Amino acid sequence: MKLKNVAxxxxxxxxxxxxxxxxxxxxxxxxAASLIKQHLASVRFGxxxxxxxxxxxxxxxxxxxxxxxxxxxxxxxxxSRTLLLTHRVDTIGQMSCNPSxxxxxxxxxxxxxxxxxxxxxxxCDQSGIxxxxxxxxxxxxxxxxxxxxxxxxxxxxxxxxxxxxxxxTVQEGAVxxxxxxxxxxxxxxxxxxSGVVLADGSTVYAESVxxxxxxxxRGMIVIGLEMHPAGRLGDQPSIGLAQTLEKxxxxxxxxxxxxxxxxxxxxxxxxxxxxxxxxxxxxPFSFINQTVWIKPEDQLPCYLxxxxxxxxxxxxxxxxxxxxxxxxxxxxxxxxSIESKVLRFPNRVHQVWLxxxxxxxxxxxxxxxxxxxxxELQEKMITCIRGLENAKMIQPGYGVQYxxxxxxxxxxxxxxxxxxxxxxxxxxxxxxGYEEAAAQxxxxxxxxxxxxxxxxxxxxxxxxxxxxxxxxxxxTLGTNxxxxxxxxxxxxxxxxxxxxxxxxxxxxGYKEAGCVSxxxxxxASWMKSSLEEGISMLKSIEFLSTKWKNLIPExxxxxxxxxxxxxxxxxxxxxxxxxxxxxxxxxxxxxxTQCRELAERLKIEATYESVLFHQQQEIKEVxxxxxxQLPKDLDYLTLKDISLSYEVxxxxxxxxxxxxxxxSRIPGVTAAAIVNLLRFVKTTQQRQAxxxxxxxxxQQLRDTDRLEESQL
Ligand SMILES: Cc1cc2nc3c(=O)[nH]c(=O)nc-3n(C[C@H](O)[C@H](O)[C@H](O)COP(=O)(O)OP(=O)(O)OC[C@H]3O[C@@H](n4cnc5c(N)ncnc54)[C@H](O)[C@@H]3O)c2cc1C
Numbered sequence: 001m002k003l004k005n006v007a008x009x010x011x012x013x014x015x016x017x018x019x020x021x022x023x024x025x026x027x028x029x030x031x032a033a034s035l036i037k038q039h040l041a042s043v044r045f046g047x048x049x050x051x052x053x054x055x056x057x058x059x060x061x062x063x064x065x066x067x068x069x070x071x072x073x074x075x076x077x078x079x080s081r082t083l084l085l086t087h088r089v090d091t092i093g094q095m096s097c098n099p100s101x102x103x104x105x106x107x108x109x110x111x112x113x114x115x116x117x118x119x120x121x122x123x124c125d126q127s128g129i130x131x132x133x134x135x136x137x138x139x140x141x142x143x144x145x146x147x148x149x150x151x152x153x154x155x156x157x158x159x160x161x162x163x164x165x166x167x168x169t170v171q172e173g174a175v176x177x178x179x180x181x182x183x184x185x186x187x188x189x190x191x192x193x194s195g196v197v198l199a200d201g202s203t204v205y206a207e208s209v210x211x212x213x214x215x216x217x218r219g220m221i222v223i224g225l226e227m228h229p230a231g232r233l234g235d236q237p238s239i240g241l242a243q244t245l246e247k248x249x250x251x252x253x254x255x256x257x258x259x260x261x262x263x264x265x266x267x268x269x270x271x272x273x274x275x276x277x278x279x280x281x282x283x284p285f286s287f288i289n290q291t292v293w294i295k296p297e298d299q300l301p302c303y304l305x306x307x308x309x310x311x312x313x314x315x316x317x318x319x320x321x322x323x324x325x326x327x328x329x330x331x332x333x334x335x336x337s338i339e340s341k342v343l344r345f346p347n348r349v350h351q352v353w354l355x356x357x358x359x360x361x362x363x364x365x366x367x368x369x370x371x372x373x374x375x376e377l378q379e380k381m382i383t384c385i386r387g388l389e390n391a392k393m394i395q396p397g398y399g400v401q402y403x404x405x406x407x408x409x410x411x412x413x414x415x416x417x418x419x420x421x422x423x424x425x426x427x428x429x430x431x432x433g434y435e436e437a438a439a440q441x442x443x444x445x446x447x448x449x450x451x452x453x454x455x456x457x458x459x460x461x462x463x464x465x466x467x468x469x470x471x472x473x474x475x476t477l478g479t480n481x482x483x484x485x486x487x488x489x490x491x492x493x494x495x496x497x498x499x500x501x502x503x504x505x506x507x508x509g510y511k512e513a514g515c516v517s518x519x520x521x522x523x524a525s526w527m528k529s530s531l532e533e534g535i536s537m538l539k540s541i542e543f544l545s546t547k548w549k550n551l552i553p554e555x556x557x558x559x560x561x562x563x564x565x566x567x568x569x570x571x572x573x574x575x576x577x578x579x580x581x582x583x584x585x586x587x588x589x590x591x592x593t594q595c596r597e598l599a600e601r602l603k604i605e606a607t608y609e610s611v612l613f614h615q616q617q618e619i620k621e622v623x624x625x626x627x628x629q630l631p632k633d634l635d636y637l638t639l640k641d642i643s644l645s646y647e648v649x650x651x652x653x654x655x656x657x658x659x660x661x662x663x664s665r666i667p668g669v670t671a672a673a674i675v676n677l678l679r680f681v682k683t684t685q686q687r688q689a690x691x692x693x694x695x696x697x698x699q700q701l702r703d704t705d706r707l708e709e710s711q712l
Pocket of ligand 1: 091231
């Protein structure tokens with residue numbers, strides 16, 4: 001096991017005497033020595049060099065994937081001494097499947113992670129090789145920033161970032177077990193986690209632990225009829241930890257996903273295929289970047305080809321040789337294997353995008369061709385596709401099946417309800433995708449750190465961000481197939497846009513969580529005040545429409561009837577942008593064109609001005625429901641004084657919604673049940689308020705008595 005203390009932070013050590021722990025390991029519970037007498041964090045390296053010392057951190061994160069890197073960096077940014085424990089340092093930031101980040105819905109998540117000062121967007125701006133905004137023909141609220149990423153470069157840049165993060169230590173090792181102590185009485189939960197046990201038997205203590213183990217829990221790789229244990233190709237699975245979680249009583253499910261074969265670049269006939277060029281200019285993912293690291297003309301193209309009936313035949317003729325497809329485990333609906341596509345949509349042609357794996361990579365990733373047929377049949381299938389007639393397969397596609405934890409067992413802060421201070425983030429919660437993992441990682445890291453400092457949790461609601469939608473869907477509805485983000489999952493998508501993620505989240509991240517740097521905070525503040533100033537300026541400039549038509553002849557403003565129009569209304573015309581407007585009214589509008597991002601954001605604000613007014617009213621209504629908190633310790637199964645069917649009670653018991661709003665989103669929880677719950681909550685609150693008043697009234701009476709006595 002290698003130990004890296006790259007940031008050079010001081011290592012706090014604890015004396016493992018007087019320690020109460022019970023460790024769920026292999027065969028059951030092992031109750032160790034004695035009771036904790038001192039708060040672990042307060043015990044520092046002492047003078048007795050013979051005593052056994054164990055490392056102790058505020059936050060320990062398990063797993064160096066997309067959730068783990070964000071969680072570890074976020075906890076460290078929040079000021080917690082953090083340890084990232086992962087199988088291998090050289091796989092930190094590894095992209096297990098597609099060489100791309102972002103897309104529809106996923107791009108929104110990245111902007112929100114970035115607004116909280118997360119890593120993936122900045123790393124993508126340093127590692128992309130083909131930047132493109134998807135959904136351009138639709139409104140900017142649903143544009144999907146996406147980029148092909150150089151795998152090697154992404155990993156390198158991510159490792160550089162992680163290994164240079166202050167307060168963050170990185171250590172290689174396989175975590176097998178959790179160390180548990182008695183729960184804190186003021187919180188719900190059966191246990192409290194206080195550390196982890198590694199495969200070599202060593203221990204690390206922690207105030208909070210974040211698990212981000214991806215597809216590794218009892219991971220099984222499948223190609224054809226062959227199955228063998230692995231977290232992903234070339235990586236060991238995580239068995240001990242999976243057993244620990246099951247023994248603790250977590251509800252565990254099984255999911256599957258898969259990856260396509262990789263093809264030698266020089267064996268593809270690109271000349272006969274449709275070429276897709278990148279956008280010019282490239283739009284960066286991060287709010288703090290004006291440009292990406294590479295010019296559009298130096299970026300690499302992608303190519304499009306299609307499947308054909310021969311591909312279907314090969315799949316259908318060989319189903320008996322394909323145990324991944326026969327398994328009942330659920331796979332991703334929105335990124336399915338070619339086998340599922342052929343079975344679900346017979347006689348259709350499917351797109352296959354040929355994507356570069358890196359600037360100097362010899363490999364091509366055929367997106368859309370995820371397959372688990374035996375290797376020789378995969379090659380046969382590839383070579384019957386146009387442009388791939390002579391393609392050489394370098395690595396076969398494969399499937400992976402793994403354990404995930406029912407996400408209804410975690411709260412919106414991502415802390416588990418069963419084990420206090422234990423957080424889950426990423427694919428372990430049933431999601432699929434780097435962006436979904438990163439989004440959960442940043443929230444888990446922040447909350448793991450806040451929990452150590454006894455601060456209230458940092459929760460994003462559905463009205464504030466796609467991250468809120470993702471976490472609310474998972475924690476209230478659960479999932480029985482790999483969950484992927486889409487814009488259609490967000491009911492307030494005109495407000496939750498990629499362009500305004502900073503104004504929604506950066507200030508909260510800075511003030512409530514402390515995870516945002518001063519530089520980013522200042523940039524977001526400048527943008528906010530510039531936008532406010534710009535919008536009020538645009539509202540204040542008003543001419544008749546005939547004058548506007550004269551000033552901007554290329555606009556489609558009608559010159560018929562002359563009506564007063566504000567500059568903000570003129571900016572709503574599709575063909576009018578800030579440049580055109582500032583050319584018409586240079587004073588005072590020219591200064592708003594100096595910053596590209598500001599000019600674009602003013603245009604977007606103008607576009608949505610009228611519809612946003614109505615959406616803001618709806619958001620306020622939802623926020624009212626969200627403000628009605630349900631008591632955390634309600635036992636729905638036995639609760640008296642409330643009329644609820646047993647089915648509804650069971651659903652509430654399983655999901656444990658925190659607010660009336662969350663309860664109303666659980667399928668099967670009827671409108672009548674919500675009304676009854678509302679009445680119950682209000683009566684309980686009134687009773688509680690009355691109880692709280694009694695001592696005060698008592699005290700006031702006693703004070704009055706005393707005053708009267710003294711005046712006698
Ligand atoms: C074969 C395959 C195909 C995929 N296909 C797609 C796809 O088509 N589309 C899509 O969106 N997503 C796909 N994914 C999923 C995508 O890779 C994940 O969603 C994303 O990587 C999840 O991030 P994560 O951080 O949760 O886990 P991962 O990125 O898997 O990282 C987990 C990390 O935890 C470490 N770890 C695990 N257990 C332990 C332990 N006990 N001790 C120490 N370290 C541990 C691992 O070494 C690893 O570093 C695929 C994944 C695989 C493996």
